[in-house]
Amino acid sequence: MRTVGIVIFDNVEVLDLCGPFEVFSVARADGDDGDEQPLFEVLTIAERHAVVRCVGGLQVQPQAVLADHPPLDVLLVPGGIGTRKLLGNQKLLQWIAGQHRTTEITASVCTGALLLAEAGLLDGRRVTTHWSVTDWMRSRYTQVEVLENTRFVDEGKILTSAGISAGIDMSLYLVSRLHGPQVARWTARRMEYDHWPAQTAS
Template sequence: MNRKRVGIVIFDDVEVLDFCGPYEVFSVTRINSEKRREEPSPFEVILVAEQDQPIVTTGGMRVLPDTTYATCPPLDILLVPGGWGTRKEMHNPALLHFVNAQAAQVETLTSVCTGALVLGNAGLLDGLRATTHWRSLDWMQELFPNVTVDSVSQVVEQGYVLTSAGISAGIDMAFMVVKKYWGEDVARATARHMEYPYPESTVRRVPLAAKE
C-alpha cells in the first residue's frame, strides 16, 4: 500500500473540530473495512506546529504536535484548519513560508473554515473559487478581491486545492480527499463507520438565509 502522508497544521486557538474532524476521517479510513483491526489506514496523519511544544486550542484542549515546520517530513496532503487563531496566524511569516513551500510540493492542498484566509494571504487562492465559514465570507472577499468567494458550496475543489466551509465542513472535505485517492466505495465505508452522513453533494448545509 502506498500510504499518503497528511500534514495538519495546528496553532494556538485552532478550532478543535477543524483539525480533529479530518484527522478522524483520515485515521479511520480502511481500504478493506472488514480488516479494520488488522490493516492500517492508507493515510499517515501528522500534526505540524511552529514549535515543538503544546498548543492550546479554542476551548482549552492542549495538543502535542508530531513535528515542526522545520523538521516536517515530505507531505502528500497539507491541511490548514481555521479558528480564532487564524486572525494572528494568517500574518505569521513562518506559517506562510511553510504553507507556500508545501504548496509547491504536495499533491493536495486543503483548508477548513478560516484556514482559507491563511491560503489567501499566502497568495495560493488568487484566480480560484474558494469558501470559508459563513461569518467570514464577506471578510474574505474584502481581503482577497482576486478570489471568487463561493457562498453556496460546502466544499470547493479547484484543481489540487480544496477549501471548505466552517468547522464540521472539514469532515465533508476529508471524505472528498478519501474519494480522490481511494474511490467512493472506500469513502462511503469510512462515513458509515463514523456513523456520519456521506455528503451526496457539495451544497452548503447551512444556507446563508439561516445565518444570525
C-alpha cells in the same frame, strides 16, 4: 500510504483539526475493519515543540514542527480565531507556500482559507470558508472568488471547505477522490457518519 500534515496553532478550532484527523486516520480499504493497513498517516505540525491550546482549551502536543517533518502528500490548514494572529506570520505563510509546491493536495477548513489566501495560493480560484468571514475575505482578497452556501470547493490541487464540521465532508470527499467512493463510504460507515452515503448519491 500518503502522509497528511495538519498545521496546528494556538486557538485553532478543535473540530477543524480533529474532523479531518479522524477521517484520514480511520480510512481503510473497503471492508477492512482492522488497524494494520491505514491508507494515510496523519501528523499535527506546529511552529514549536510546545503544547498548542485550541479554542475551548483542548491541549494538543504537536507530532512534528515546521522545521522537521516528513514530506507531505496532503497539507491541511484548519481555521479558528487563532488564524487572525497568523496573517502576518511570514515564517508560517512561506512554509505553507513552500509545502504547496510539492504536495499533491493543499486544503483548508473554515478560516484556514485566510492563511492559504495570505500565502498567495487562492488568487483566481473559487473557494469557500466560514459564513462569518465571507464578506471580510471578499474585501481583503479581491482576486479570490468566495462562494457561499457551499460545503467545499475542489479546484484540483487546492480544496477549501466551509466552517468547522464541513472539514469532515471535504475529507471524506478527498478519500473518495483518492481511493474511490466505496472506500469513502466504508470510512463514513466506520465513523457512523451516515449523512455521507446520501451526499455521494446526489
